[in-house]
Amino acid sequence: MSEHVYQRPKLYQKQTDAFFNDSRYSWIEGSTKSGKTVSCMAWLFEQALFLGKPGRQFWWVAPVFAQAKIAYGRMKRGLPHELIRCNDTEQTITIIPNGAIISFKSGEKTDNLYGEDVWAAVLDEASRMRVEAFYAIRSTLTATRGHVRIIGNVKGRKNWFYLGCRKAEGGETGHSYHKIIATDAVAAGVFPQEELDDARRALPDAVFRELYLCEPSDDGGNPFGLQFIRLNIAPLSNDAPCVYGADLAKSVDWTVIHGLDARGTTCSHTRFQKPWTDTIDHIKLICGHTHTVLDSTGVGDPIVEMLNKVGDNYIGLKFAAQSKQMLMEGLAVAIQRGEVQYPDGVIVSELESFEYEYTRTGVRYSAPEGQHDDCVMALALAVHARNSRPPEPQVIVL
Ligand SMILES: Nc1ncnc2c1ncn2[C@@H]1O[C@H](COP(=O)(O)OP(=O)(O)OP(=O)(O)O)[C@@H](O)[C@H]1O
Numbered sequence: 001m002s003e004h005v006y007q008r009p010k011l012y013q014k015q016t017d018a019f020f021n022d023s024r025y026s027w028i029e030g031s032t033k034s035g036k037t038v039s040c041m042a043w044l045f046e047q048a049l050f051l052g053k054p055g056r057q058f059w060w061v062a063p064v065f066a067q068a069k070i071a072y073g074r075m076k077r078g079l080p081h082e083l084i085r086c087n088d089t090e091q092t093i094t095i096i097p098n099g100a101i102i103s104f105k106s107g108e109k110t111d112n113l114y115g116e117d118v119w120a121a122v123l124d125e126a127s128r129m130r131v132e133a134f135y136a137i138r139s140t141l142t143a144t145r146g147h148v149r150i151i152g153n154v155k156g157r158k159n160w161f162y163l164g165c166r167k168a169e170g171g172e173t174g175h176s177y178h179k180i181i182a183t184d185a186v187a188a189g190v191f192p193q194e195e196l197d198d199a200r201r202a203l204p205d206a207v208f209r210e211l212y213l214c215e216p217s218d219d220g221g222n223p224f225g226l227q228f229i230r231l232n233i234a235p236l237s238n239d240a241p242c243v244y245g246a247d248l249a250k251s252v253d254w255t256v257i258h259g260l261d262a263r264g265t266t267c268s269h270t271r272f273q274k275p276w277t278d279t280i281d282h283i284k285l286i287c288g289h290t291h292t293v294l295d296s297t298g299v300g301d302p303i304v305e306m307l308n309k310v311g312d313n314y315i316g317l318k319f320a321a322q323s324k325q326m327l328m329e330g331l332a333v334a335i336q337r338g339e340v341q342y343p344d345g346v347i348v349s350e351l352e353s354f355e356y357e358y359t360r361t362g363v364r365y366s367a368p369e370g371q372h373d374d375c376v377m378a379l380a381l382a383v384h385a386r387n388s389r390p391p392e393p394q395v396i397v398l
């Protein structure tokens, strides 16, 4: 008979307390990169090791298939190969000595999550998962009295994960609540302080607080901050424009031209739908020789070319996903610092309905599905134009 020694990875105290406790339900709000997934992997593996019998199921559930796959790959790499048998098609890891099966699943199709008896489960990225997935998994743990670890980032106050955490925090029997924030991970040496400082500078305050400090925003995921949006409402200025931003209509939306004066106050705002030749004439008429930044992605490119025939004050900006995010972050910073003002109405309502979403590659800002974002884009382009405009020619009086 062979003997194997399992050693739990070295976790810091807050990680151990949050995951390795006696509660049946442990709810953990954790900042990004605080070591949530690593801790859960160690926990689920130990559950499978100690409760495992041939065929007994232990589940890892992630919001979408791709995330379940990443977790499967991570656990497969992290465990001693002689102890496990992996099935890449099924995404299962069988622990050879006791026959327990760890399965990696997606929470998308919840019908597939019913029916088995599960001995322990992890719900990773719970704030991005549908509540139906939680109901399904709970039902699978009923017969076994299995334990579950429910982990996620904070994401507003309107989701089942947030509400579950509040109940656990309030002392619900059998539930415990834990919070691990980025400064805990920094103190434990798992997350670099420079990264945290960098994120604080780069991200809008509300986003930073949710992602790194686990403080829910009251804004329902609005990247600009609802109170800041309202603080900057001002009547149209009568001063001369010093920059314009223009978002060109693609297929269904509007062309919007947004002018800012030297103080950053909106002095002109035009929204129209016209054929391309009229659009070009209209832009020339409004913007003249003023520094103007236009979205030149796709159909915008030939338009900027045509405009350049009359002046080199027209600058095209081509968007890749990342540059669009930077533009939005620039706008968020300007709004939060009070560096831009706009009149009440369509601009404000577009700003208010904007949302952010966390993805694997970062934070993504967009209008909700089916809503316009052209006023926000034009405003963001105008703010960018203001920050990037060439210096005024110096007039030297002799
Ligand atoms: N106690 C620890 N000691 C050393 N390294 C750790 C520890 N905990 C986590 N890490 C490392 O920190 C990184 C982030 O860990 P992990 O992926 O578990 O975090 P997370 O909170 O799930 O992140 P995400 O926000 O991406 O979901 C990984 O490289 C992991 O190996």
Ligand SMILES: [Mg+2]
Pocket: 036, 037, 124
């Ligand atoms: Mg994770």
